[in-house]
Amino acid sequence: MSVTEKIGIMICGHGSRNQNAMKEFAKVSEGLKGRFGDAPVEYGYLEFANPVISHGLDSLREQGCTKVLAVPGMLFAAGHAKNDIPSVLNTYQAQNPGMEILYGRELGVDLKMIRAAASRIQEALDAAEGDADKHETLLMVVGRGSSDPDANSNINKIMRMLWEGFGFGWGEVCYSGVTFPLVEPGLEHAAKLGYKRIVVFPYFLFTGVLIKRIYSFTDQVAERYPDIEFLKAGYLNDHDLVLSTFVDRVNEIEAGQNVMNCQMCKYREQVLGFEDQVGLAQESHHHHVEGIGGGLENCPCKGDCDASCRDEEFCKKHGLKWTPLHSHDHSHDHGHEHDHDHSHDHDHGHHHHPYPHADHPHGPNSMKKG
Template sequence: MAEKLGLMICGHGSRNRGAVGQFAKLAEGLKSRFPDWPVEYGYLEFANPVIHDGLNKLREAGCTHVLAVPGMLFAAGHAKNDIPSVLNTYQAQHPDMKITYGRELAVDVRMVRAAAERIQEALDAAPTNVDPHETLLMVVGRGASDPDANSNVSKIMRLLWEGMGFGWGETCYSGVTFPLVGPGLEHAARLGYKRIIVFPYFLFTGVLVQRIYSATDEVAAKHPNIEFLKAGYLNDHPQVIDTMADRVQEILQGANVMNCQMCKYREQVLGFEAEVGLAQESHHHHVEGLGAEAECKLCEELCTGACEEQVRKAGAHHHHDHDHTHDHGHGHSHDHKHDHGHDHGHDHSHDHHHHPYPHADHPLGPKSMDKAD
């Protein structure tokens, strides 16, 4: 029987309906690149359909070989562990359908071009003209307990800084690692540049993007002599869709090469030596499929950060800044690598068993910042 291919786009999911809608739009963009294949998408948690549902639809459509790609920027726990765990479980239950896993968007020239266009859009809309050499670029990543994923954000920043000719470039993160956005921007403000462009290197909207913009406003209020510009996130930029389409082609061409040289689970990465060979497993099975009941009711399409304000007023701290960095035991081509956008701003009680982050008490990181509140 002839092989019938299908495409599965795997996302994390979000409580924010805008983020979920934007991911669906990205999936629709990919459908147009592969018109002869059934194409489905699904999420790990907090939104429907879940990945299992999408795989069911592909199976019902007669697909015998599914190419699964993670809709994520870099390699950390969701793409290394959680998505492969769901795919492996499904594969074991349905051995008649082969599932092959692709790699993340990663550091790619097309992703850099998409990012540069978002930054240029902010520059074009700016009220004043400032020399690029008097401008500092701040690229904000998601933040993970995986140093390889964090370092990729710095590489993206350098490519943008050097490519666009800004006077200086810095990197900070929305959570998990250091420096956070507030301390990062306070440091940047002391460097003497007339303008600071803040660019969230995120695929979609959500509470984390709003948190970045709110922190920018707070720092800008303290430094009225500096012009702060807030660039838009990547969203469904055509170059992003091109990159994801290329990840699908890599699977077909047998060129699905992952970067494992700096993976903390395989190499003794400085500061993370205790995690080499650590058991890596998903934690998402108990929340998979939470959809309408998990959706944030405080915002419409655009996240306003109202959930964080609600937590603040209640006298609690929002600790959903952690990265989920466990992996999988995979029996087929689920090579590991990827980051996530864990952009829901609500506390939930499921228990995550994470290896302790070695720099959790760094003075510019989340836990230390909470102590200072």
């Protein structure tokens, strides 16, 4: 390291209109401060919240940082981690040649993350009122869901490690959107397998609309099967082992070990069913929604957004500014990686590659409102 070099840490998140989710993300970022010596830590989002990624980078530059170690605040590497964030970082570096930005990998399949997940599941088991033993228990791990099969497959490995680690009777996986099976059909299937207890664990970092819907669908399916005990485990949040994994990812960049899994990447290899996506351009699809959605702390949902702010009539009724969400003049039945239940017509000059299984009977359209 040269005597003039100053390192900064940048945590890059997706963003949400749910203020509580953003508070949790900020808490994780704050929890990382001091874990890298005197190196400053900033964070930013792709969309729907402030600060945006470029603002976090501005702050590091103003603090004199000449080298930034940037990591995606995401569990797995799908389109956001592979395309959108790198595009934002590359654009910023091109505009600020005096700052070197090095990009790390996602949290990924990691033993620390699995132990953090196990801790959340154990908390749910400890709080349970029933007496079902582990061999009478089914574990349902709920992933976010992506149009990237590599990212989706990682949830299955996480589930298997947890299933085998606890010794549960059975394990299943479902997804909150984009791919299949979705939560409701996944739980319906699981309920028919004959287990006395089903533990529903959202493998998510933070709260938000999707967490609320996962729990809502759990309640709905539980009403149909009163003889089964359904437990709703908490999501990962700021578990100390999650923070430790973030630290590992930053340290990997500095050590030159930040290698993503490119052997199964649909943009680099001929992944079954996704062969036509090899070599697609790396570009961000979020530039037009950077920062919108922030400042809704006075929303009637008190920060715990239930997506009502996406409805124009709701906003008029409550005197709120209505900001239409990310939409285009084409169908969203292809499984983009966040929620689309809205529309406004304009052309952003880019194209989302269609998800090849958009017509699957158990998905992959984002979950309907519960």
